[in-house]
Amino acid sequence: MSAIKGKKCTRMTRRLILSVLLTNIMLLLYCLTNLTQVKIRDSLQDTCPLSMVKLLTKNVSSPSLSTSEVSSPKVNIMFMKTHKTASSTILNILFRFGEKHKLKFAFPDGRNDFFYPSPFLCSQVKDYRPGDCFNIVCNHMRFDHQEVAKFLPPDAVYITILRDPVDLFESSFNYYHRAVPLTWRINGENQLVEFLNNPHTFYSPEAFNSFYLKNLLFFDFGFDNNLEGDDPRVMRDIHKLSTRFDLVLVAEYFDESLILLKDTLCWTMEDILYFKLNARRRSSVSRLTPELRAKALQWNGADWRLYQHFNATFWARVEAYGRERMKQEVKELRKRNAEMKAICIQDGGSVEAQNIHDSRFLPWQPVGESSILGYNVKQNIDPQFREICEKMLTPEIQYLSQLGVSLWLTRLWGWFKDTVFGD
Numbered sequence: 001m002s003a004i005k006g007k008k009c010t011r012m013t014r015r016l017i018l019s020v021l022l023t024n025i026m027l028l029l030y031c032l033t034n035l036t037q038v039k040i041r042d043s044l045q046d047t048c049p050l051s052m053v054k055l056l057t058k059n060v061s062s063p064s065l066s067t068s069e070v071s072s073p074k075v076n077i078m079f080m081k082t083h084k085t086a087s088s089t090i091l092n093i094l095f096r097f098g099e100k101h102k103l104k105f106a107f108p109d110g111r112n113d114f115f116y117p118s119p120f121l122c123s124q125v126k127d128y129r130p131g132d133c134f135n136i137v138c139n140h141m142r143f144d145h146q147e148v149a150k151f152l153p154p155d156a157v158y159i160t161i162l163r164d165p166v167d168l169f170e171s172s173f174n175y176y177h178r179a180v181p182l183t184w185r186i187n188g189e190n191q192l193v194e195f196l197n198n199p200h201t202f203y204s205p206e207a208f209n210s211f212y213l214k215n216l217l218f219f220d221f222g223f224d225n226n227l228e229g230d231d232p233r234v235m236r237d238i239h240k241l242s243t244r245f246d247l248v249l250v251a252e253y254f255d256e257s258l259i260l261l262k263d264t265l266c267w268t269m270e271d272i273l274y275f276k277l278n279a280r281r282r283s284s285v286s287r288l289t290p291e292l293r294a295k296a297l298q299w300n301g302a303d304w305r306l307y308q309h310f311n312a313t314f315w316a317r318v319e320a321y322g323r324e325r326m327k328q329e330v331k332e333l334r335k336r337n338a339e340m341k342a343i344c345i346q347d348g349g350s351v352e353a354q355n356i357h358d359s360r361f362l363p364w365q366p367v368g369e370s371s372i373l374g375y376n377v378k379q380n381i382d383p384q385f386r387e388i389c390e391k392m393l394t395p396e397i398q399y400l401s402q403l404g405v406s407l408w409l410t411r412l413w414g415w416f417k418d419t420v421f422g423d
């Protein structure tokens with residue numbers, strides 16, 4: 001009996017030493033990569049010259065109709081990928097469009113984000129040299145307009161997506177809680193409920209990864225996420241964003257958003273077909289009472305203001321587009337998506353991670369659990385649809401790899417996460 005206990009103890013000690021060692025290695029690597037960022041920053045001042053814009057747009061193959069019949073698609077795009085807002089589904093659309101038209105992506109190097117949560121610097125872009133020009137930037141970053149403008153053509157269209165702050169908060173809390181030490185000391189059956197009932201007891205602005213717990217949208221846009229909703233700086237920041245972004249999508253009206261995107265970018269219906277990516281299994285979603293929803297709104301007051309503002313501008317855009325026209329277009333999009341679903345997806349819908357047969361379609365999972373759903377590509381798929389189906393179903397990490405991005409740091413973290421915290 002004591003021999004078994006001793007063995008168990010040794011195994012646990014080994015595991016502990018291993019995780020401490022690996023954590024230190026990860027932190028060291030992270031610090032080293034960040035250090036090189038800072039050094040490069042000072043030397044970069046140039047912006048993307050107009051002459052390069054012409055070169056970049058020449059690559060685009062537009063439909064074989066005369067210019068009077070169709071305007072050419074817009075190809076210079078800044079997509080600010082906010083967290084937990086359906087942004088991975090948009091990313092997949094952008095990857096496919098960029099690949100199809102051989103556009104130049106500004107990608108991160110070694111990982112799938114631009115050193116988030118550090119503020120974005122143009123030197124974080126893979127192979128960036130001052131004066132370089134890119135068509136699309138779309139990976140997670142902490143937004144900084146001046147830095148982004150250095151390598152995007154002046155006519156780039158700025159787009160982002162928001163989500164109801166309560167649902168976003170719920171999603172973020174459940175997805176990241178193991179990566180946020182502040183939550184580790186929350187006792188009780190439902191950590192989220194405990195937190196919302198008394199957020200000030202658990203929250204500290206300086207704590208590691210605390211931004212995942214409060215006004216995450218505000219943080220992603222590069223603002224202070226600890227401002228209260230009624231602070232005048234909140235409205236000032238929102239107005240700043242409204243002058244910078246050409247189109248703000250809303251996750252709750254995803255299909256309407258895509259129709260506005262298609263209209264803004266002069267794209268085709270085919271360009272915006274999609275499958276919902278990065279969704280959680282239903283049992284991982286916490287149901288909140290109206291009282292708790294009110295508390296979550298109050299807690300995320302800055303994000304709530306942001307959402308309200310752009311929800312209003314969104315519906316003004318829909319109005320200008322035409323309600324009836326929008327209805328017809330959404331109907332068409334849903335029909336085309338349903339057709340693609342029937343062509344591409346085995347058993348007609350998403351499945352749990354452990355039931356995904358091909359690792360190319362296995363989505364990235366949060367620390368310590370496998371709650372993110374994915375898909376199996378249909379067996380005996382019509383060969384003419386195989387390529388498009390596979391692309392539509394490929395998660396972010398695998399797609400980035402296919403596009404030639406090195407992801408060594410992300411993969412190392414993934415291996416560490418699964419070895420130490422695997423469920």
Ligand SMILES: Nc1ncnc2c1ncn2[C@@H]1O[C@H](COP(=O)(O)OS(=O)(=O)O)[C@@H](OP(=O)(O)O)[C@H]1O
Pocket residue numbers: 082083084085086087088089167171251252254275276277278279280285
């Ligand atoms: N088409 C569409 N419409 C509405 N909602 C959608 C859509 N696609 C993805 N989702 C939901 O978005 C959540 C994932 O967001 P992200 O992909 O931005 O997450 S991430 O930050 O990149 O990890 C995730 O929310 P939760 O399931 O609540 O976590 C997805 O279910």
